[in-house]
Amino acid sequence: MDLILLAINAILVKNILLMQYLGNCPFLGTSKRMETALGMGMAVIFTLTLATTITWVVHRAVLVPFKLQYMQTIAFILVIAALVQFVEIFMKKTLPALYLSLGIFLPLITTNCAVFGAALLSVKNDYDFVHMVVFAMASATGFALALVLFAGLRERFRVAHIPGALQDTAIGLITAGLMSLAFLGFKGMT
């Protein structure tokens, strides 16, 4: 029960994109087409879960014993970057099909603050391993959900009357704000 609540909390109530405003770069960048949004969503679920797990281990096994917690930020960034690079090389060899569908999104994730943010949050909230994994997966799912919903809206924009001044990113940001307000409605669930 505890885990389910955690998952719902991470997906809807504290949606990493719409409530915590992490990872807005790909949110606007890869949401013009539904296909791209789905691919990016899947790539984020995969990488975020993996990165959070590894950073959690690094934190517990290296930083805490050596009292180096203040190095968290730089260490996590380094680990995530190396990890994404490794995953890319690994996938290209062993899972070419997956690589072809997710490959182009992986470099985008290297510098994604949603991934980094989830890693930091799981450490900050002092989750145990199981909670950490569920939290990471749920956060990433929330990201994918928001991204796909947003892409659906943006596809419709292409055929809508939009005043010249608001076209493209401007209407995108306004819509993101409205979606965020809508997600506020989940606040009462906790």
Place this chain on the structure above:
Amino acid sequence: MVAVLLFLGGLGAVSALLLGIAARVFYVKEDPLVVEIENALPGANCGGCGYAGCHACAEAIARGEAAANACVVGGFETTVQVAASMGVKVEAREPQIAATSCTYGTGEADLVYLYNGARDCQAAVALFGGGKLCPLGCIGLGSCVKACKFDALQIGPDRLPRFNPKKCVACGACVKACPKQIIQLTSSSDRLVREYTTAECTAPCMRGCPTGIDIPRYIAAIRDGRPQEALRIIKETCPLPLVCGRICPAPCELQCRRNLAGDEPVGINPLKRYVADYEMRTGRHINPYANAPSGRRVAVVGGGAEGLTAAYYLARLGHATTLLEARDKLGGILRHVIAPGRLPEGVLEHEIESILAMGVEARTGQLLGRDATIGSLIEREGCDAVLLATGGYDSRKLLLSESERVTPVPGLHLVVDFLGGVRAGRAPAVGRRVVIVGGESRSREAAELCRRAGAREVLIVVPGPAERMSPPLGDAAALEGVEVRAATIVTALFGAGDRLVGLRLETAGADGCPAVELREVDTILLASGRIPELVFRPVLTPERAAAAGGGAEAEVYPDFAVAPTWATAEVYRTLASLGAFGVFSSPEPGRTSDAGAVVRAILSGRRMVRGVHAQVMGRAIESIPDLAVEADEVLDVREVFGVSVEQRHEPGDPLREPGTEADWAATAELSGLGDEEARAEARRCLQCGLICYQKAM
């Protein structure tokens, strides 16, 4: 401090080590060929080639699945680079551009409802096929613009797409995006040989014009004071504007919608003469674009309107073109039959010079069969095609008695010439095997005479069914050595050097499957009154196939004792297509065309060019489906509204002008329209489309 340095350094070192090992362990060997090809490709990932992006296309090329020119947007340079990587030879592919034929935007066209939904053509078409009354009308919401990855088109203020030919790479994305399917990709070759189809917006006058001049567009150019532009538009489909401007019966004017308003038609032909005269007055030859040299050589036989037209368009298509004329001057009927009062000689000369300026080599005083033969043109001069445009029966009179004895195609004679020759005591030797094509009543007489002249076997072939054969022909079958075959057509002729080798017959079978027979023959007698337009091609003999290299398969004909070196081009009009009669009939290669007016001769000349072009470029000659013709009532416009009746501006009569008696004698013809008159007349044009027309504001 030390710990921090150690930690960061260690973390970095471990990561680096891991990545280094991973890069080696998981190294994926990529085909260097694919990389090379992909580098040569433009990298736009437009999908125009039919593959998912440039990488997939490069892989397909490397596998040999796609050709070196698979990329539609890269142009010739890309193809050359890719081909160099693949080690194959390439031929330039002609650039194409996209265009629509719709000229009336939603602001002006007749609408059935006002659309205010999603800004997408697909969405608009889902609602009763779009807001426009015209089924070919552009929706104007710009789905094509969104599909274009090259910024080559945008919606103009008239709510119609504007194509930028400089940016268009003919990837075909807009063609697929358009729910009305009114965007077409065309190359300049397509435009030179095209005829209108029912899928295009055409004005009634355009459908009425046999040669299909884009009349509203050239009149608009005159109206805007751009006669050179008008001339270019006319020469797109008609190379003889000076001639047509004077002697054309102007069937277009009968179709003019001003007639529906109780008005006189627009002076389409006087306007054509106005721009043509404008060119003549400048003393220059305004010739539009021509394609790059194709490396093909074509000979056109016959220097009349049809031959001149064919030579002009073949030259514009980039083929090295030679025009052979039996008389000492080009022009045919235009020169020798039309009264100089209607068509002064100086005018004709200027027109012929314009055509020769396009790069046509003319040889006059060359009678085919006497001074040159099909064999000599194909074998010695290396022609890739020889086109007979020797004209109708009336034009044969120009050559007096000579043409009755000299036949352009070895062994091919007209029945009338044969019978006349027999009566005059100089019948040609018919050899042992004779085929008579056509069921005229005199075919039987000819068959008997052939038998008497020493023919062993005479075959009369009739395209129609046996029960519709004339009685004397039925009797002919009873004669010894004479066979009559119904429902049979000739689909090919074969020759070697200066002799006829054989022909191919196709006979309708009971099961609907035609029986094909290759038959050796010495003489063919044609019952029709003239030799039709025939296209001859070199036969790919084993020697020629070996010389050409490549995988071309040599043609071998074991049925013939003598190996043929030339043959007629393959025609698509076989028994399988309804109402078709093989080589000896069709407006494309091999059909007796009606040349009742010069404009019809121009049409058949252009149609022949379409066939010849396909032939020399190694493509099959095909029919155009859904041709738009005059009789088409695509959408019934029987009344026009909002059109004010205005007087037509007639060409001036020089006799009525003071002090021009001398001029009248010098030009011996009516003067054309003046600049102001022409512009005023051009303003009368309603600029019709399929159903749209300009209404008075």
